[in-house]
Amino acid sequence: xxxxxxxxxxxxxxxxxxxxxxxxxxxxxxxxxxxxxxxxxxxxxxxxxxxxxxxxxxxxxxxxxxxxxxxxxxxxxxxxxxxxxxxxxxxxxxxxxxxxxxxxxxxxxxxxxxxxxxxxxxxxxxxxxxxxxxxxxxxxxxxxxxxxxxxxxxxxxxxxxxxxxxxxxxxxxxxxxxxxxxxxxxxxxxxxxxxxxxxxxxxxxxxxxxxxxxxxxxxxxxxxxxxxxxxxxxxxxxxxxxxxxxxxxxxxxxxxxxxxxxxxxxxxxxxxxxxxxxxxxxxxxxxxxxxxxxxxxxxxxxxxxxxxxxxxxxxxxxxxxxxxxxxxxxxxxxxxxxxxxxxxxxxxxxxxxxxxxxxxxxxxxxxxxxxxxxxxxxxxxxxxxxxxxxxxxxxxxxxxxxxxxxxxxxxx
Amino acid sequence: xxxxxxxxxxxxxxxxxxxxxxxxxxxxxxxxxxxxxxxxxxxxxxxxxxxxxxxxxxxxxxxxxxxxxxxxxxxxxxxxxxxxxxxxxxxxxxxxxxxxxxxxxxxxxxxxxxxxxxxxxxxxxxxxxxxxxxxxxxxxxxxxxxxxxxxxxxxxxxxxxxxxxxxxxxxxxxxxxxxxxxxxxxxxxxxxxxxxxxxxxxxxxxxxxxxxxxxxxxxxxxxxxxxxxxxxxxxxxxxxxxxxxxxxxxxxxxxxxxxxxxxxxxxxxxxxxxxxxxxxxxxxxxxxxxxxxxxxxxxxxxxxxxxxxxxxxxxxxxxxxxxxxxxxxxxxxxxxxxxxxxxxxxxxxxxxxxxxxxxxxxxxxxxxxxxxxxxxxxxxxxxxxxxxxxxxxxxxxxxxxxxxxxxxxxxxxxxxxxxxxxxxxxxxxx
Numbered sequence: 001x002x003x004x005x006x007x008x009x010x011x012x013x014x015x016x017x018x019x020x021x022x023x024x025x026x027x028x029x030x031x032x033x034x035x036x037x038x039x040x041x042x043x044x045x046x047x048x049x050x051x052x053x054x055x056x057x058x059x060x061x062x063x064x065x066x067x068x069x070x071x072x073x074x075x076x077x078x079x080x081x082x083x084x085x086x087x088x089x090x091x092x093x094x095x096x097x098x099x100x101x102x103x104x105x106x107x108x109x110x111x112x113x114x115x116x117x118x119x120x121x122x123x124x125x126x127x128x129x130x131x132x133x134x135x136x137x138x139x140x141x142x143x144x145x146x147x148x149x150x151x152x153x154x155x156x157x158x159x160x161x162x163x164x165x166x167x168x169x170x171x172x173x174x175x176x177x178x179x180x181x182x183x184x185x186x187x188x189x190x191x192x193x194x195x196x197x198x199x200x201x202x203x204x205x206x207x208x209x210x211x212x213x214x215x216x217x218x219x220x221x222x223x224x225x226x227x228x229x230x231x232x233x234x235x236x237x238x239x240x241x242x243x244x245x246x247x248x249x250x251x252x253x254x255x256x257x258x259x260x261x262x263x264x265x266x267x268x269x270x271x272x273x274x275x276x277x278x279x280x281x282x283x284x285x286x287x288x289x290x291x292x293x294x295x296x297x298x299x300x301x302x303x304x305x306x307x308x309x310x311x312x313x314x315x316x317x318x319x320x321x322x323x324x325x326x327x328x329x330x331x332x333x334x335x336x337x338x339x340x341x342x343x344x345x346x347x348x349x350x351x352x353x354x355x356x357x358x359x360x361x362x363x364x365x366x367x368x369x370x371x372x373x374x375x376x377x378x379x380x381x382x383x384x385x386x387x388x389x390x391x392x393x394x395x396x397x398x399x400x401x402x403x404x405x406x407x408x409x410x411x412x
Numbered sequence: 413x414x415x416x417x418x419x420x421x422x423x424x425x426x427x428x429x430x431x432x433x434x435x436x437x438x439x440x441x442x443x444x445x446x447x448x449x450x451x452x453x454x455x456x457x458x459x460x461x462x463x464x465x466x467x468x469x470x471x472x473x474x475x476x477x478x479x480x481x482x483x484x485x486x487x488x489x490x491x492x493x494x495x496x497x498x499x500x501x502x503x504x505x506x507x508x509x510x511x512x513x514x515x516x517x518x519x520x521x522x523x524x525x526x527x528x529x530x531x532x533x534x535x536x537x538x539x540x541x542x543x544x545x546x547x548x549x550x551x552x553x554x555x556x557x558x559x560x561x562x563x564x565x566x567x568x569x570x571x572x573x574x575x576x577x578x579x580x581x582x583x584x585x586x587x588x589x590x591x592x593x594x595x596x597x598x599x600x601x602x603x604x605x606x607x608x609x610x611x612x613x614x615x616x617x618x619x620x621x622x623x624x625x626x627x628x629x630x631x632x633x634x635x636x637x638x639x640x641x642x643x644x645x646x647x648x649x650x651x652x653x654x655x656x657x658x659x660x661x662x663x664x665x666x667x668x669x670x671x672x673x674x675x676x677x678x679x680x681x682x683x684x685x686x687x688x689x690x691x692x693x694x695x696x697x698x699x700x701x702x703x704x705x706x707x708x709x710x711x712x713x714x715x716x717x718x719x720x721x722x723x724x725x726x727x728x729x730x731x732x733x734x735x736x737x738x739x740x741x742x743x744x745x746x747x748x749x750x751x752x753x754x755x756x757x758x759x760x761x762x763x764x765x766x767x768x769x770x771x772x773x774x775x776x777x778x779x780x781x782x783x784x785x786x787x788x789x790x791x792x793x794x795x796x797x798x799x800x801x802x803x804x805x806x807x808x809x810x811x812x813x814x815x816x817x818x819x820x821x822x823x824x825x826x827x828x829x830x831x832x833x834x835x836x837x838x839x840x841x842x
Contacts, residue, residue: 022453022455022783023782023783024778024782025778025779025782059420060420060421061420061421065700065701066701066768067423069699069700069701069768069769069771069772069775070423070426070767070768070771071426071429071771071775072429072771072772072774072775072776072778073775074772074775074776074779089779090775091427091429091775091778093426093427094426094427096424096425096426097423097424097426099424100420100423100424103420104420107420117713118709118710118711118712118713119713120713121712121713121714122709122710122713122715122716123716125669125713125714125715125716125736125737125738126716128668128669128738129669129716129736132668133566133567133667133668133669133736134565134566135562135565135566136562205418206418237565237666238562238565239558239561239562239565240558240561240562269502270498270501270502271486271498271501271502272495272498272499272501272502272503273502277495277498280551280555281494281548281551281552284551284554284555287554287555287558287559288555288558288559307558307562309554309555309558310554310558336503339503340499340502340503343502343503343504343505344502344505345505346505346524347458347504347505347506347523347524347527348505350456350457350458350524351458351522353456354455354456354458354621354783354785355783356782
């Protein structure tokens, strides 16, 4: 049970306080409710580029990192398709430094041309490092637009095209910031050995007078139902054939989301899982094979991804995956197997709770999705899932017309 | 309450970082023989047990022998087949990891507290009666080989696999380069041979987190059965033979980025210079505010990231720098890296910069001791080098607290000689 307190400042900033006396370190995690799905299709990669610019100095503080490093702190951030999340970990005694830094960049940025120039280059190198300069690195650049025709999940967080980053202007940057980086679009979690009243007074002091109204809403075109299988083959300089199968699945707040998650665990969580035992070890059709969910807030994807063992063709191995999926659809699942997956989910939650930073990030995310306290009911929701739920959802999910498939063929 | 008069240009006052010493832990001897160290902590429901056995790649006769043995220990024993082992671990929501490093084979178990002792029958079977089925080994080896081949398509993976050979020589265990053909020259008999010589009777146990009162008693009972494996190991000596060539280029046509790695031998934790050397490394490339990060990324935008670090190992240590840069700027980036290395010796660092790096190290040291799992890891690192954690960390902190710009310059002159650096470029230099 994660016990936390919550209050909202008059400017709309939500603050959650998680008192953890067991650590000498404190965490401030700030989630801004903006991600790549909120981007203009002609200006993609912006939410992520912007995350880089958030370290380029704010209105009163020329450098973000240095003052934090000076007090023994460390920070990082990530952007995904739904949110942008910033976190600081530092010795609890110096927590006010984190309030000072985070509040100033929420108040206003420095908007330095030099910072934009450099971070543009850095992000382009990030693009190359992650997506272009390694085998199978571009899979998601192709899989997303194959699976999504309309919803902005069709582009990757890094952007649809490098030129969007190259062409970003300072006025684009300002506009994006003014639209999304407002107190009422943010959730702050303060975790560590800190009392509520201390956090309240620091939050009022540093964030209380940031008056920036928030009016933007998420204008997300929803994905039409797919009614025909899609397939794309990429010929690349890769050593082995690889397969990516993507099925549309329900949104994060849909009860069947967790059922999908559990199906992916039945298929591939742990060395005793079906795909690993049957197709990697027994038949050895694949050198690696995994099933997982994309974890998106809007309806996302259920993925089956694997590298084929040398010598096998797609025609050899795909029917074998289909057969495994068919078993789930038919409900050929032992009670003990379901219990196993539930036990694993429960222990994973217990392990995750040992990290103060994890707890802070999760509370922010759950609060943003509607209610931080839902995190305390996750395990019971998973435990309530039945074999019938699994069968029903598997039958809805695994339909050929719901499938987008990406194949990698090694170039001769 | 809303205070309009705050000065946002001014950093809030901050306290000096303090270190209260490496936390207490208890130490018992199991069966008067095997030391068991524990950090009790009841803040969570989980527990971690590590069994450290003193044999790793250093003791192997051929490449892949130690890592494959570690990987295969869970693939079948006299009592349980591979599926039963995997299913038992999964059903209990636990994780068991067996890894081989240079000098140790380590079994790590993570579990919810009441589960841990339930896994002991399985664990002792894995430690004492694994059977290494040939057929299963073939499959796992083939999969590992594919993974290795995929890794060899990544410039940084190639660089990481190759650089140690330039520093230690290919005949030294730290410098050996793994080759594709090594995967074809190993059999389950090789694994059985190494396994039969595992010095289990001289293992060390580490346990951290939430533990039941009977856990140590059960652990003792289990480890009792390792008594017959009282094997003394004698680690051979190998000569370090750095490559004669200072710079090597591995050409990868069409690569859009080049991996650059530089390396040079340095001293390890037991040497008095180590704390100051760590501080020097931090200033050079050990954190986001480091000189290399500022210059190569934040000034010039040649890369997404660059870092330097010290690979400390019981018998020899080295400092290395690594980055992936835009192909067209490979030479520019390399020149810049050398300029930053030389600048540490030629000019004294400013006190301000030294203080930032110092506090960064202090902060990361405090973070690295947060929680019982982290403490277990620190303690294992200490013991691997026969260091006393209380003395070591006190001295490390105090030495860094007193460091001045002369110390940094002295360390740079002593250990960061540009002419001694080995340079490796993987990619497309032009």
